[in-house]
Amino acid sequence: MSEEFQDHQVRDIIKINYKYTMGGQSKFFLEVMNNKKLLGTKCTKCGKTWMPPRINCSDCFVPAEWVELNQTGTIQVSTIVWYTTSAFIKAIPYGIGFIKLDGAETALLQGIFSENLVPSKIKRGRRVRAVFNKVRKGKMTDFFFVPEDEYENWTNKPEYEGGN
Amino acid sequence: MGMMAASSYVSMVNAHYEEYGNPTEEQMALVSVKNHGNAMLNPKAQSPMKITVEDVMNSRIICYPFKMLDCCLYSEAAAALILANEEKVRELKIEKPIWITGVAAANTDCFIGNREDMGRLYSNIFAAKAAYKMAGLEYNKINAQIDLAELHDAFSGQEVISYEELGFVPFGKGGNWIESGGPFMDGELPCCPCGGLIGCGHAVGATGIMSTGEAALQLREDAGKHQIKTIENGRAIAHSIGGPGAAYAAVIVMTNEEGLKKP
Numbered sequence: 136m137s138e139e140f141q142d143h144q145v146r147d148i149i150k151i152n153y154k155y156t157m158g159g160q161s162k163f164f165l166e167v168m169n170n171k172k173l174l175g176t177k178c179t180k181c182g183k184t185w186m187p188p189r190i191n192c193s194d195c196f197v198p199a200e201w202v203e204l205n206q207t208g209t210i211q212v213s214t215i216v217w218y219t220t221s222a223f224i225k226a227i228p229y230g231i232g233f234i235k236l237d238g239a240e241t242a243l244l245q246g247i248f249s250e251n252l253v254p255s256k257i258k259r260g261r262r263v264r265a266v267f268n269k270v271r272k273g274k275m276t277d278f279f280f281v282p283e284d285e286y287e288n289w290t291n292k293p294e295y296e297g298g299n
Numbered sequence: 300m301g302m303m304a305a306s307s308y309v310s311m312v313n314a315h316y317e318e319y320g321n322p323t324e325e326q327m328a329l330v331s332v333k334n335h336g337n338a339m340l341n342p343k344a345q346s347p348m349k350i351t352v353e354d355v356m357n358s359r360i361i362c363y364p365f366k367m368l369d370c371c372l373y374s375e376a377a378a379a380l381i382l383a384n385e386e387k388v389r390e391l392k393i394e395k396p397i398w399i400t401g402v403a404a405a406n407t408d409c410f411i412g413n414r415e416d417m418g419r420l421y422s423n424i425f426a427a428k429a430a431y432k433m434a435g436l437e438y439n440k441i442n443a444q445i446d447l448a449e450l451h452d453a454f455s456g457q458e459v460i461s462y463e464e465l466g467f468v469p470f471g472k473g474g475n476w477i478e479s480g481g482p483f484m485d486g487e488l489p490c491c492p493c494g495g496l497i498g499c500g501h502a503v504g505a506t507g508i509m510s511t512g513e514a515a516l517q518l519r520e521d522a523g524k525h526q527i528k529t530i531e532n533g534r535a536i537a538h539s540i541g542g543p544g545a546a547y548a549a550v551i552v553m554t555n556e557e558g559l560k561k562p
Contacts, residue, residue, distance in 0.1 A: 186412075193413070212314040212417050214306050215363040231302055233310065233412045242412035244302060254363050259317045 157273075159190035162201060168273035171298040173265060175239050177202045186239035206265040206298045207283065208236035213247055213257045230257045234280055246279040248289070256282060266295050305370055305454060306362045307544055310411055312456035313364075315418035319471035322459040324364045326474035328355035330455035331368045333483055334491050338498025340525035345500035346372040355455075369455040374500030378508035380515070397515040398559060400534075401434030401552030403427070409546040422548035423464035423540065430536070431466070434552035438466040442488050445534045445552075447517050447527055449510035452495040457545070458482075462490070465538060465550070489527045492517060507539035511551055518555040533558020 157164050166172040176199035177184045178192035185192070185199060192199050213232030216223075223229070230252055233242035247257045248266075257263075263280035266289045271277040278298070281289045290297040316322065332352055338344035350368065358368040388396045405425035408414050428438050436444045448465065452458035462473040467488060468481070476482065482490035493499055493513040496506055514535040516522040533555040540548045 211412075212310045212317070214309045214313060216302075216306055216361075217359070217363075218305070218361045219303060231306060233417065241410075244412055259314070 160188060163188050164273040164277075167267070167277050168271045171267045171271075171278075171296070173204050173206055173236065173278075173298065174201050175204045175236070176200060183241075184239045185241050186236050186243050187241075202238075204239055205237040208234045208239070208243075208263055208280070210247065210257060210259055210261045210263060211235055211242045212259055213254075215252060215254060215257070228252060232257060232280075234263055245275070248279050248281050250285055250288065265298050266290060267298055269294055269296050305365050307411070308454040308457050309362050309365050311417060311420065311545070312454070312460065313418075314416075315456075315460050318418045321471055321474035322456050322477075323474055324356065324366075325352055326459060326477055327364070327369055327455040328352040328366075329477045330452060330458045330482075331355045331497055333477070334452055334455075334458075334495045334497035335368070336498075337484060337492050337525060338494025340523075341493050341499065342523070344494040344498050345374055345376070346498055347494065348498075365454060365456070371453045371496040371501040374502050376500060376502035376505055376509070378502070378505040378512055380508055380512050395519040395521070395555065397518050398554045398556075399551060400554045400559075401430040401432070401436070402549070403429030403433065404547065404549040405429065406542075406548075407544075407546050409543040411544040414544075418460075419470075420460065420464055420540065420545060420548060422546060423461060423538070423550075426548040426550040427465045427536075427538075430550040430552050434534075434554070436534070436552065441466045441536075444532055445488065445536055446530050446532050447489045447492055447514065447535045448482075449493065449514045449535070449537045450490050450495060451506070451510070451538055451540045452491055452497050453501055453540075455497065457540075458490065458495070461538060465536070484525075484527060492522070492525050492527050494525070503541075507537070507541075507549065510539060511537040511553070513537075514551075514553055518553060518558070530555070532561060534561075 163174050166174050175184050175186035176188040178199045180195045180197045211233040215230050217228050230247035232247050235242045249256050262283040264283050264286045265278050267278045335348035338347035355368040358366040403426045405422040407422040450461045459473040462468050463470045468476045480486045514537045535553050537551045
C-alpha cells in the first residue's frame with residue numbers, strides 16, 4: 136500500500152434506544168409516579184433516615200425500610216444554573232439545590248423553581264415544598280421544589296399539582 | 300438532575316460562603332486573574348490570558364456565582380512522570396532528582412447530600428495531614444516549610460477553599476489571603492505557578508500528573524519563564540481532587556536534594 140491514507144469523516148447523529156432499571160430504588164419512582172408520594176428509607180439498626188433512599192444503610196450496611204416523608208423541607212445549599220447538559224438546556228435558568236426534607240437526615244438533590252429566581256430566594260435555610268408534574272414518567276424530573284409561599288401559585292398552574 | 304461539574308463544585312463553594320462569608324465573587328475572580336496570568340509564562344498552557352477582576356466579573360454566568368472565567372478550560376492533553384526507586388536513581392546518576400517524601404489520598408462522602416458540612420472537603424484535610432506527616436512536615440506550619448503548591452483549581456472558588464484545607468491559612472481566611480497576594484507568583488507561597496487547570500487546561504485524568512510534574516520542574520529550577528523566584532526549602536506539594544462531588548483527594552509532597560537535608 137503505497138497510497139497515502141485518507142481519513143473520511145462524516146457528521147451524523149447516533150440514537151440509542153435504551154431501557155434501564157431503577158433496581159432496588161424502583162419503589163421510590165413508582166410512588167412518585169403513581170401516588171405523588173416521597174419515600175425515603177430508615178435504617179433498621181441505627182434508625183437514620185436516608186433521602187434519596189438507600190436500600191441498605193450506608194453507615195451500618197444493613198437493610199433499610201421504606202418510610203413516607205413530608206414533602207416540605209429546608210434548602211441546605213443551592214445555585215442557579217445558566218449552562219447545562221442538553222437534557223436541561225431548555226429549562227435555564229433554573230435553581231438546583233440540596234434539600235433536607237422534614238424527617239430526613241440526608242439531603243436530596245433536586246430542581247428548585249421560583250417565580251422570582253434570585254439567589255436570596257433559594258438560599259440556605261429557605262423552606263420549600265414539592266410540586267409534581269401532572270404527566271409523570273417515574274423519573275426524578277416528575278417533581279421539583281418551590282418556595283413554600285409560592286406553592287399555591289404553582290399547583291394552580293394547569294401542568295402541575297400538589298403531592299399526597 | 301441538571302447538575303454538572305460546575306454546579307457540583309459551586310454547591311461546596313456556596314456552602315462555604317454561607318458559613319464564612321468568603322470567598323466573595325471578587326476574591327474568586329483573583330484566582331482566575333492569577334492562573335490565567337501565570338499561564339502567559341508557560342508555553343504549554345492552553346488558556347493564557349491577561350485579564351482583570353472586572354473581566355472575570357463580566358464574563359457570562361455559568362452557575363451562580365461562577366462565571367465562565369472562574370471555570371477551567373476542559374481540554375485534552377497528556378502528561379507523564381518517570382518514577383524510579385533510590386537505587387536506580389543513584390545507579391543511573393540522575394541529575395537533580397526530585398524525591399517523593401509524602402503521599403496520601405482520602406475519600407469523603409461521594410454524595411454531597413450526605414455531608415454534614417457541605418462547605419468543606421474533608422478528604423483534602425485528611426490527605427494533606429497524612430501526606431505532611433509522612434514527609435515530616437507540620438500542617439499548621441506548612442507555609443514556611445514548602446516553596447510552592449500546585450493545586451486542583453478546576454474552579455476558582457475551589458482553589459480558595461483548598462488554601463484553607465491544605466493548612467496554608469485558617470478556615471475562612473482563604474479569600475483574604477489571595478487579596479493580600481499570598482498565592483501569587485511573587486507572594487508568600489506561589490500556588491499554581493504553571494497556570495493550574497484554569498490556565499493550562501483541565502485534561503481530566505492527566506492533570507494530577509501535570510501538577511506533580513510542574514512542581515518537580517519548579518524544585519529543579521527547570522520551569523523556564525514561569526519559574527518562581529526562590530526555591531528555599533526545596534519542597535513543594537501537588538494536590539488533586541476528583542470523583543463525584545470531588546470526594547477523592549490526593550496530596551503529594553516532593554523534595555529536591557537540598558530539601559532532604561532541611562529540618
